[in-house]
Amino acid sequence: MKLDQTYENCRSCTACPLHKTKTNTVFGTGNENADLMFIGEAPGEKEDESGIPFVGPAGKLFDKYLEYVGIERDEVYIANILKCRPPRNRDPLPDEENACIGYLREQVRLIKPKIIVCLGRVAAKRLISPDFRITAQHGKWFDNKGFKICAVYHPSALLRDTAKKADMLTDMKNIKDVYTSLK
Numbered sequence: 001m002k003l004d005q006t007y008e009n010c011r012s013c014t015a016c017p018l019h020k021t022k023t024n025t026v027f028g029t030g031n032e033n034a035d036l037m038f039i040g041e042a043p044g045e046k047e048d049e050s051g052i053p054f055v056g057p058a059g060k061l062f063d064k065y066l067e068y069v070g071i072e073r074d075e076v077y078i079a080n081i082l083k084c085r086p087p088r089n090r091d092p093l094p095d096e097e098n099a100c101i102g103y104l105r106e107q108v109r110l111i112k113p114k115i116i117v118c119l120g121r122v123a124a125k126r127l128i129s130p131d132f133r134i135t136a137q138h139g140k141w142f143d144n145k146g147f148k149i150c151a152v153y154h155p156s157a158l159l160r161d162t163a164k165k166a167d168m169l170t171d172m173k174n175i176k177d178v179y180t181s182l183k
């Protein structure tokens with residue numbers, strides 16, 4: 001199956017109740033041949049309005065980190081665990097993640113990134129380990145089937161707690177180095 005077919009299936013998905021309250025499906029954006037893929041949690045208000053991941057306040061901050069370390073947003077692929085916005089941006093429910101995760105797995109299978117970076121705790125728990133501790137384990141690399149994976153703080157956590165920004169910068173520089181070395 002091709003990515004646009006997966007997108008069409010995702011757009012018409014009714015596997016969990018979030019399809020009833022969404023404005024747009026936020027499938028993913030960027031380079032479909034990317035070596036580097038960032039995966040967040042779920043769309044927020046601006047993402048739901050636009051259909052594009054990470055375009056709200058957290059996304060704008062994330063863009064600054066990409067720019068600072070010299071990664072173009074267009075050269076990577078950005079997606080989320082959930083493709084539909086949870087009401088009032090609450091955390092995804094396990095049933096919602098289970099209903100949606102197949103779309104992300106298909107995206108990863110088709111894009112075949114060499115590196116996956118989880119943006120925040122929710123993606124890290126789902127994609128690295130259920131007992132992942134973001135404070136202790138951010139920036140740490142794990143080898144998965146065919147790709148390297150790590151997690152960084154979610155950009156919205158940096159908006160709430162600016163003391164985390166130094167760690168984010170260190171992690172993003174390291175990600176850039178690993179990404180460059182794999183090219």
Ligand code: URA
Pocket residue numbers: 040041042043044047052053054055056058059080119
């Ligand atoms: N937070 C996320 O996890 N994903 C988005 O797309 C926007 C905000």
